[in-house]
Amino acid sequence: MTTTAGSKLDAAISNVKAEVKPAPTGFDLYSRFALAGAICCSVTHGGLTPVDVVKTRIQLDPVTYNNGMIGGFRKVIANEGAGALLTGAGPTFAGYFLQGAFKFGGYEFFKQQSINYLGTETARNNRTMVYIASAASAEFFADIALCPLEATRIRLVSEPTFANGLIGGFSKIMKQEGLGAFYSGFGPILFKQVPYTCAKFVVYEKVVEAVYRQVDKSKTSDGMQTVINLGSGLVAGFAAAIISQPADTMLSKINKTKGLPGEGTISRLVKIAGELGLRGSFAGLPTRLFMVGTLTAGQFAIYGDVKAYLGARGGVEIAK
Template sequence: MIGSFSQVIKKEGVGALATGLGPTVVGYFIQGFFKFGGVEVIKVKATEQLGTRKAWEYRLPIYLGAAATAEFVADVFLCPLEATRIRLVSDPTYADGLVSAVPKILRQEGVIRGFYSGFAPILFKQIPYTMAKFAVQGYAAEKIGYAIGKKPTEMSDATKVGVSLSSGVIAGVAAAIISHPADSLLSMVNKEGAGGTGSVGTRLKNLFFEAGFKKLFLNGLGPRCVMIGSLTAGQFAIYDTVMEMTGASKFNFINPDA
């Protein structure tokens, strides 16, 4: 991973590391708003409908369903910005940034092909990723709480952050492994001419066979696990901290027999 950074800087300069930063920041901020907020709302509503005991018993399906639903909505907003980011990264001369790239893509390719040709693979990547992320984080945080002998309501602020960071790393690595093949396909399909002509499904099929198992499943997996593990840990720590600072409390499933 360090060698890759060095090569990029040597060949293209330090500025290459910031290529596509605009759509990345905007896109993932919007996505995070709908994703984290959506999961929290759905968990609360599901518990209100099912009751505390049944919600505890079915917490895994609730995590998975909430994550999948929230991610789908978030990806409707993320996909155009992700397509723009990939275009800027793959061809730095395409446009100066987000503001100039969006109208150019719209004018040349239209809404569907320009911004949503990668919608199917982004769902294929992001939905399993988010399902694993929230389900594993919730399960890991629960087990860490049992190990230290404290419920979330009994933990100090510092302990809560520590639990968030630890469970976030575990969740991030799991999510990175699950979503890696689809992420590789997504990066390919958004490049102009990739996968030949035809529908998105046809192009994805062509790319799948062209790339092969190793390139899709293993290439870049190590750095991805490090990056996503660190990012996810930070996300949950920041999310929980902001919730505490604003006087809100993160919803936790409660074991009625504990």
């Protein structure tokens, strides 16, 4: 009887072990981070396309769109119909799906590489620099993927009659202007996105760390963790929006039209900066604060939930 009972117990333990899947590691783990990042960025950016349309119009034509976000919505609808608010939705969704995969997956990857290189304790003591370096590295590769689709989006928004959607706009730019036209805004997009992403991740990490100093993370429910991610993401979004606003305005301007023959990107940026001035560089900031705060909060909430669903909980943690 004892032998039989022991055999049954051993068999039960073996069955339980077989059912428990090992935690993902390596490429499997980072691909889950990347998928979670792709979903959170494409959903949030795609969902806020109407706000982005109004924000871009304010930046490109502040004389006409001079009544703030609500007034901008009314003018777009009155002049072009409600459908115009979805202009560029295709390239927005596709572009930020790719960008989100590289950004969030890359951030976790480069953070782990920094820890491997520095050692856990050194990385923990210098975690702000680790966050900045990891975010900047991830964003560089993310922008290579994003830039062509962002250029297409801005052209569709700034010139509503340019083409009929993502495929038409992308093909027309490629045919008429060549591959280089997609990367005419690569400098300003780096100038905008790298500080934005560094601020976004650093502020988020710091706020979350401060919250969990007061609250035991192991005792918080999944719902409360989502709320914490939302609140931390909102604060991070506001900080990131303010830091990157001038470059965002310049990006909209440089992608609106082709440069003059022989005119380089740097000379175009200098000229645009001179035309805008400090005040013009922050045109559309209230609308962008609303947009970026909302989407960043949503991104971190969705990212955390999707990671948990995919079995990639936690990420790379070096917070004290």
